[in-house]
Amino acid sequence: MTFDVTIPVLNEEASLAENVGILHDFLKSNFPSTNQWRIIIADNGSQDLTPVIGKQLQESLTNVSYLQVNKRGVGLALKASWQQSSADIVGYMDLDLATDLSHFLSAYEAIAKSDADLVYGTRLHPQSAVIGRSLKREIASRGFNWLLKTYLGVHFSDGMCGFKFLKRDIFDELLTLGANNDGWFFSTELLIIAEWRQKKLYELPVKWTDDASSSAVKILPLAKRYIKSMQAIKRKKNQIKL
Ligand SMILES: Nc1nc2c(ncn2[C@@H]2O[C@H](COP(=O)(O)OP(=O)(O)O)[C@@H](O)[C@H]2O)c(=O)[nH]1
Numbered sequence: 159m160t161f162d163v164t165i166p167v168l169n170e171e172a173s174l175a176e177n178v179g180i181l182h183d184f185l186k187s188n189f190p191s192t193n194q195w196r197i198i199i200a201d202n203g204s205q206d207l208t209p210v211i212g213k214q215l216q217e218s219l220t221n222v223s224y225l226q227v228n229k230r231g232v233g234l235a236l237k238a239s240w241q242q243s244s245a246d247i248v249g250y251m252d253l254d255l256a257t258d259l260s261h262f263l264s265a266y267e268a269i270a271k272s273d274a275d276l277v278y279g280t281r282l283h284p285q286s287a288v289i290g291r292s293l294k295r296e297i298a299s300r301g302f303n304w305l306l307k308t309y310l311g312v313h314f315s316d317g318m319c320g321f322k323f324l325k326r327d328i329f330d331e332l333l334t335l336g337a338n339n340d341g342w343f344f345s346t347e348l349l350i351i352a353e354w355r356q357k358k359l360y361e362l363p364v365k366w367t368d369d370a371s372s373s374a375v376k377i378l379p380l381a382k383r384y385i386k387s388m389q390a391i392k393r394k395k396n397q398i399k400l
């Protein structure tokens with residue numbers, strides 16, 4: 159099966175070339191047939207050298223595309239990238255490679271060789287290993303996931319891990335049903351709607367290494383937006399579950 163790995167980026171000049179290089183090497187050695195896969199760097203709003211470096215990587219590495227979206231938002235970047243994809247599997251991971259790359263192979267197998275529709279990384283499973291996470295992020299993550307379970311009645315263990323892969327035809331369906339948030343909540347929405355639609359979710363405990371210094375996330379404003387988005391999706395729940 160073919161797959162596209164999207165890396166959403168915002169102002170990542172410092173690590174873009176190195177980490178895309180690491181991912182590219184990894185994929186090349188595990189999937190030698192180079193027309194099987196692509197890496198898509200999805201940038202919206204970078205004001206540093208990210209666009210220049212992104213275009214250079216597109217030139218110098220086979221299978222790497224640089225995609226520029228003109229409005230900000232991770233959800234928007236992912237949607238734009240997956241909508242122009244013709245691969246069987248689409249998905250994303252964070253540029254900081256917080257999720258250990260070896261997990262990609264399990265994610266691929268779960269979809270290509272088993273019957274999973276969607277694979278999500280989880281940091282909240284007894285078999286997960288989380289390194290370097292600040293107490294603040296740990297509490298925010300647990301609180302948010304608790305809220306998802308109690309307020310929306312979903313069962314997946316981690317809605318926010320930056321590591322998700324799904325069949326592209328499922329993506330089209332989830333998008334139509336309302337997984338269309340332009341921001342970070344998009345990544346969680348995919349799981350919510352997939353679960354409500356009884357898709358086969360595959361939980362993948364990951365080794366996750368946080369680099370707090372590189373995080374672009376501001377928790378409080380994000381939490382407020384999340385709660386609003388949760389309310390919005392709850393209002394649509396009955397329609398989606400049909
Ligand atoms: N396209 C795009 N990518 C973003 C945006 N904000 C963050 N990112 C990327 O999302 C990924 C995760 O960001 P990071 O700061 O590591 O989040 P954290 O690990 O949850 O603290 C990184 O690859 C960022 O470059 C955005 O507005 N647009």
Ligand SMILES: [Mg+2]
Nearest residue numbers: 252254256373
């Ligand atoms: Mg990160």
